[in-house]
Amino acid sequence: MSLDYNSLPPVHTIARDDAVLKALVGFVGAADLQPGQKLPTERILADRLKVSRNTVREALTRWEGLGLVERRQGSGTYLKAAVSADMLHMPLTLAGGHDFASLMQTLEIRRALEAEAASLCAERASPADVAEIERKLDVMEQAFRTRDGMSAEEDWEFHQAIYRVSGNPLFEQIIAAMHELFHRFWEHPLGVRDFGHASFPYHRTIYECIAARDSKGARAEALKLIATVEDDLKRGAAKLKLPGQI
Amino acid sequence: MSLDYNSLPPVHTIARDDAVLKALVGFVGAADLQPGQKLPTERILADRLKVSRNTVREALTRWEGLGLVERRQGSGTYLKAAVSADMLHMPLTLAGGHDFASLMQTLEIRRALEAEAASLCAERASPADVAEIERKLDVMEQAFRTRDGMSAEEDWEFHQAIYRVSGNPLFEQIIAAMHELFHRFWEHPLGVRDFGHASFPYHRTIYECIAARDSKGARAEALKLIATVEDDLKRGAAKLKLPGQI
DNA sequence: GTGGTCCAATGGTCCAACCAATTTCCGCAC
DNA sequence: GTGCGGAAATTGGTTGGACCATTGGACCAC
Numbered sequence: 001m002s003l004d005y006n007s008l009p010p011v012h013t014i015a016r017d018d019a020v021l022k023a024l025v026g027f028v029g030a031a032d033l034q035p036g037q038k039l040p041t042e043r044i045l046a047d048r049l050k051v052s053r054n055t056v057r058e059a060l061t062r063w064e065g066l067g068l069v070e071r072r073q074g075s076g077t078y079l080k081a082a083v084s085a086d087m088l089h090m091p092l093t094l095a096g097g098h099d100f101a102s103l104m105q106t107l108e109i110r111r112a113l114e115a116e117a118a119s120l121c122a123e124r125a126s127p128a129d130v131a132e133i134e135r136k137l138d139v140m141e142q143a144f145r146t147r148d149g150m151s152a153e154e155d156w157e158f159h160q161a162i163y164r165v166s167g168n169p170l171f172e173q174i175i176a177a178m179h180e181l182f183h184r185f186w187e188h189p190l191g192v193r194d195f196g197h198a199s200f201p202y203h204r205t206i207y208e209c210i211a212a213r214d215s216k217g218a219r220a221e222a223l224k225l226i227a228t229v230e231d232d233l234k235r236g237a238a239k240l241k242l243p244g245q246i
Numbered sequence: 247m248s249l250d251y252n253s254l255p256p257v258h259t260i261a262r263d264d265a266v267l268k269a270l271v272g273f274v275g276a277a278d279l280q281p282g283q284k285l286p287t288e289r290i291l292a293d294r295l296k297v298s299r300n301t302v303r304e305a306l307t308r309w310e311g312l313g314l315v316e317r318r319q320g321s322g323t324y325l326k327a328a329v330s331a332d333m334l335h336m337p338l339t340l341a342g343g344h345d346f347a348s349l350m351q352t353l354e355i356r357r358a359l360e361a362e363a364a365s366l367c368a369e370r371a372s373p374a375d376v377a378e379i380e381r382k383l384d385v386m387e388q389a390f391r392t393r394d395g396m397s398a399e400e401d402w403e404f405h406q407a408i409y410r411v412s413g414n415p416l417f418e419q420i421i422a423a424m425h426e427l428f429h430r431f432w433e434h435p436l437g438v439r440d441f442g443h444a445s446f447p448y449h450r451t452i453y454e455c456i457a458a459r460d461s462k463g464a465r466a467e468a469l470k471l472i473a474t475v476e477d478d479l480k481r482g483a484a485k486l487k488l489p490g491q492i
Numbered sequence: 493g494t495g496g497t498c499c500a501a502t503g504g505t506c507c508a509a510c511c512a513a514t515t516t517c518c519g520c521a522c
Numbered sequence: 523g524t525g526c527g528g529a530a531a532t533t534g535g536t537t538g539g540a541c542c543a544t545t546g547g548a549c550c551a552c
Contacts, residue, residue, distance in 0.1 A: 262536070300535095300537070301536060318544090319543065320545030320546075
């Protein structure tokens with residue numbers, strides 16, 4: 001039997017641009033920078049941090065890739081989201097996203113998350129939370145009726161409220177990321193104007209379960225809602241003769 | 247009537263490093279590069295693509311941030327995941343990640359996804375798939391017994407097999423991203439060596455449900471597994487007097 | 493074999509420019 | 523004073539060249 005080498009972890013070596021990012025985190029914390037505000041120039045950062053401008057750019061490129069920062073040539077680099085020292089990044093790259101199958105795959109993920117979020121929301125919602133969700137629901141139903149089903153924006157706000165009340169920001173982040181991809185497909189007009197009509201009534205049933213603290217019921221209604229969306233999608237795809245490229 | 251100018255300038259003057267990435271996608275496809283293989287050196291890329299090496303580096307930095315490649319100084323740049331032309335990127339950043347609460351949040355997501363994946367896996371597994379999962383299970387159980395519970399690697403392989411058989415690559419991608427973060431905490435030795443012991447028996451029960459095409463059973467067993475992990479976590483956190491920083 | 497030395501390859505960093513988009517500002521016409 | 527137009531400054535984007543640090547293989551002495 002040979003020795004167990006597992007107790008020899010890789011030695012920790014320092015990375016230059018990591019240090020730059022750490023320093024930058026300290027700066028935005030000290031300066032109390034809010035999203036939208038401008039960061040120091042690359043040249044200033046390079047000078048103050050005693051590193052080359054190239055290194056600064058490598059670090060900022062990574063932040064840009066994470067969506068934390070936006071660079072505008074000729075203008076400056078702007079903070080896009082709050083940053084803090086202890087932050088976890090999980091970059092997801094989805095292969096092959098322009099066909100019907102990928103769309104169904106994102107829906108499978110959403111089904112799992114939406115049900116869990118609704119369930120947790122029903123468990124954890126305070127009276128104020130319930131009132132907030134009801135407000136979003138009313139706005140959505142109003143928009144649905146007056147604009148004949150075109151209530152995507154208000155619909156989304158309603159769901160976001162549920163994710164928030166679930167107490168786990170990951171729900172909103174993950175589903176929001178997929179929602180963004182979702183829109184890229186359907187914003188191209190392709191004859192599915194009344195997409196989502198069938199799911200309308202389930203928004204209220206979900207709300208009622210949440211208001212009644214009915215965790216299992218909320219989960220069940222959320223599953224029904226996603227099921228109608230899946231059906232709509234399948235029907236639309238069938239009508240379009242299943243185009244490979246939407 | 248004016249001429250149709252659409253046929254000319256899509257020139258290079260826009261988004262240089264994006265063009266570099268696009269060219270790299272083409273190269274990887276043409277050379278049929280598999281994950282683990284080496285990409286051309288930065289100098290060669292810069293020369294062939296007629297751009298500066300710095301521009302190549304900016305592009306590669308972005309790919310590195312997305313987890314698509316890994317750079318090793320003195321050695322080269324290696325492909326870490328399959329790349330294709332139509333890839334969608336969704337960066338997730340979780341604020342305040344080094345504490346107990348964030349850990350529980352990732353577990354809530356994993357609970358939802360793990361249950362769904364197990365359920366889908368039971369529905370869709372072919373006999374070959376079942377055999378493959380059983381093989382991973384055997385390896386894991388063997389490692390567990392001979393190494394007294396230190397079977398994290400084999401455990402992970404078992405779960406990955408389930409995600410794969412689910413037919414939806416998103417499961418593996420999302421959970422793998424969280425798994426990576428997970429490890430960052432536990433690689434620092436902190437006295438929870440037998441973490442995960444309690445979840446051991448549920449791996450076999452999950453497998454049995456999958457083999458029996460018992461979708462609901464697989465979901466239930468997966469939920470039990472995650473529940474034991476959550477319990478372990480809570481117990482460990484309580485024993486350590488809830489340290490803010492793990 | 494084992495360990496050591498050397499050396500070429502490769503990613504990491506630095507510098508000093510210049511280019512391109514944007515913003516700022518100043519002077520001129522009204 | 524107001525509005526506008528264009529120079530000038532600012533700022534991110536790109537370039538080419540240089541050097542450093544690490545890696546990994548070749549070669550050698552023992």
